Amino acid sequence: MSIKQSTSSGVSRRAEELQPSGIREFFDLVVGMDDVISLGVGEPDFPTPWRICDSVIESLRNGATSYTSNWGLQELREEISRYIHAKYGVAYDPEEQILVTVGVSEAVDLVMRALLDPGDEVLIPDPCYVSYGPCVELADGRPVHVPTRLQDQFRLRPGPLADACSDRTRALLFSNPSNPTGAVMRREHLQRVAEVAADRDLLLIADEVYAELTYEGAHVCTASLPGMYERTLLLNGFSKADAMTGWRIGYACGPADIIEAMTRIHAYTTMCVPIMAQVAAIEALRHGQDDRARMVAEYDQRRRVFVNGLNRIGLECFEPMGAFYAFPSIHRTGLTSPQFAKSLLMDQRVAVVPGSAFGAAGEGHVRCSYASSIGDLREALSRMELFLQRLDSGEVTAAQ
């Protein structure tokens, strides 16, 4: 624990140095504008399936309003264990290998605090989800960015991974499928990452919250790869596949010593995940399959329509095979991604997120979420097309 230094603002140096994410900045711009079609949203547009809400309402009637075990309800951990085993053939003991957390977000924070000594390094892909780097830093670790490239569809490659390793490197933290790119690492890609992990004795912290949203082929769970079970911390949750973002619930599965350490921290900082969310998660695991399938089929259709549309209007985009994001290139416009996003918002009232908000290697791209109705997606596409035409003709210039 570092010693608190006094600063002029009265908050710690650490807090002062912590930057809000590029997304936050953009959010402030969008708020208050009318008639905006937002493709900047990192959550489903479906409400939580009613059967899940209903089970929680019923549980409230029955007085389920108390604390639970720090680890989470036994019943829920058993369901999680069953689900992971049925889906990926990986077995976790609900007694000591599963911790229920406040979304994957809390799990990322916990594992960093449980794993890192000051100065330890964690590899994170660039671009990646906005909280990875800050969570490493808040735990006195050092995030080391591993650049990924468009020509590899932003998948991690073994070469740059190995190059980024030092004797302080403890782990690789990555999401598959990827937020922000929608890229998916299939078995052969993961295999090569696993070899580096084994070679360099790294823990793989696999954020698989979008696993159910994998199109054309099945998701490969990192922990299911040969030799990776012992060195994988699997993070997952209910936000995306079950349309439960507001419930704030996820889980971590992995080696008992790491889970135990995370649970000790969680016990002091959070105590337990709200019981309502845990009840909802039990219902989602027991009976949510059809609802999940319905939503995934819908995202898949939107994905085709939207990605076709982007390529048609001249924003080149590789086919994303997971999550609900497309990550088109904006190179042809000559604008930076913040300029592009801001100009598009001002001129045509379509919100997308600048790729640079997710890391330097995201520059030249914007993240578009297709978790919106097909009608809205088509309207957004035609506004974007108009914007590109107006850019080309000089009727609109880059916002600063």
Place this chain on the structure above:
Amino acid sequence: MREKILRILTQEGRLPDEEIAERLGLTAEEVRDAVEAMESDHTILGYRALVDWSNTDVERVFAFILVEGTPEHGVGFDRLAEHVARFEEVHSLHLTSGTADLTVVVEGRDFRDIARFVAEKLAPSPGVSGTSTSFVLKTYKLEGRLIGEQPTTRRLAVSP
């Protein structure tokens, strides 16, 4: 492929083949062929608007009628059902499990219309031993679609 096309058409019956094709990653020809095949084999019976009549000035009343009947040797309730189905007033008709043998949805201009149909046509039909009529007073959901204003999820405009 057929099931996916049907799932879309049962939600959005007017969607052009090209758009169905784009959503499913097919060609428009593949969709057209599949739809035509399903039309000619009577998998797709037709296309129509899903109407909330309470939103109009048109007088229209529906009733669910549970019919108890006497099954016949060899044909069960088929002869009775085929007879009842021919009446214009009958909107839909199902053989059902439970206390009733047939469940008939009947439509009319008003309650008297339906009462008259039951009294004069349905109840006296050979093979019908009893009826129980429930008038529809208000419709909350029709063919999978909720009726009336629904709360929308209010998402943040931009989120990680």
